[in-house]
Amino acid sequence: xxxxxxxPYDVMPGDKVNPGDPVTVDRYTxxxxxxxxxxxxxxxxxxxxxxxLFHPSLFFLTxxxxxxxxxxxxxxxxxxxxxxxxxxLLLRFWRANLWEGADNTWLARISDVLRDxxxxxxxxxxxxxxxxxxxxxxxxxxxxLITSGIVIWDRYFSEVFSVEQQRVAVxxxxxxxxxxxxxxxxxxxxxxxxxxxxxxxxxxxVTGGWAWRHHRKWLRELVSGGRRS
Numbered sequence: 357x358x359x360x361x362x363x364p365y366d367v368m369p370g371d372k373v374n375p376g377d378p379v380t381v382d383r384y385t386x387x388x389x390x391x392x393x394x395x396x397x398x399x400x401x402x403x404x405x406x407x408x409l410f411h412p413s414l415f416f417l418t419x420x421x422x423x424x425x426x427x428x429x430x431x432x433x434x435x436x437x438x439x440x441x442x443x444x445l446l447l448r449f450w451r452a453n454l455w456e457g458a459d460n461t462w463l464a465r466i467s468d469v470l471r472d473x474x475x476x477x478x479x480x481x482x483x484x485x486x487x488x489x490x491x492x493x494x495x496x497x498x499x500x501l502i503t504s505g506i507v508i509w510d511r512y513f514s515e516v517f518s519v520e521q522q523r524v525a526v527x528x529x530x531x532x533x534x535x536x537x538x539x540x541x542x543x544x545x546x547x548x549x550x551x552x553x554x555x556x557x558x559x560x561x562v563t564g565g566w567a568w569r570h571h572r573k574w575l576r577e578l579v580s581g582g583r584r585s
Contacts, residue, residue: 365451365452365454366451366452366454366481366482366483366573366574366577367482367574367577367578368448368449368451368452368482369385370382370384370385370388371383371482371574371578372578373564373575373578373579374561378563378564378565379563379564379565380561380562380563380564381561381562381563381564381566381567381575381578382560382561383482383556383560383561383562383567384556384557384560385560386560388445388448388449389557389558389560391441391444391445391448392445392557393557394437394441395438395441395442395444395445398434398437398438398441399438399536399540401434402431402434402435402438403533403537403540404417404420404421405417405418405420405421405427405430405431405434406431406533408420408421408424408427409427409428409431410530410533429511432505432509432511435501435502435505436502438498439498439501439502442494442495442498446495449483449491452481452482452483453483453487453488453491453492454488455485455488456481458478458479458480458573459484459485459488460485461477461478462477462478462480462484462485462486463485463486465477469486474569474570479572479573479576480570480571480572480573480574481571481573481574481577482571482574483571484570484571486546487546490539490542490543493535493539494536494539494540497532497535497536497539498536500528500529500532501529501532501533501536504525504526504528504529504532505525505529507521507522507525508522508525508526508529550570552566552570
């Protein structure tokens with residue numbers, strides 16, 4: 357029987373260290389980056405169109421989508437694109453976002469994270485605890501949004517669900533959307549705060565120094581070829 361080498365759960369196909377000056381580390385494949393930006397664009401469009409329909413004071417945002425009628429038409433379809441786009445990310449990255457004991461320590465030392473004292477933190481794999489929390493929170497919220505959205509999608513499901521069910525779904529949908537937008541803002545802020553993060557999702561690679569500073573466990577696994585230490 358052929359021996360199968362140990363493969364760490366957070367090392368993904370395409371992750372690779374490239375010798376050079378400077379050393380670079382492939383972090384995201386072209387497919388993963390395209391998947392991410394389609395999902396990100398869908399989320400922004402969904403937030404803008406949803407806010408436009410949320411309150412009369414924000415109705416002016418419908419001008420971005422050609423008016424109120426088209427905004428009402430396109431909003432749920434953007435939600436469908438978001439759902440399948442994020443489902444692609446879920447299939448790609450769920451293993452790398454599995455929780456482990458070191459993540460509890462990382463959270464307990466969150467003050468060191470905010471003070472940029474990463475030397476006091478446990479070594480991090482491909483994603484830290486904060487990134488994992490965002491990933492799983494978004495997974496749950498998008499499921500809630502697509503489910504509640506179907507209930508209130510009058511064009512196709514007005515006769516399937518009762519008025520009472522639709523009223524509850526509207527409330528759930530609105531609350532989930534506000535929470536998701538808040539998490540998205542934190543996600544974007546963190547990506548800007550940690551220099552090099554956005555570049556990783558545009559170029560697909562990071563420098564060896566960046567990987568060593570922010571995701572040392574992941575880099576060790578790549579350098580060792582997945583061997584257990």
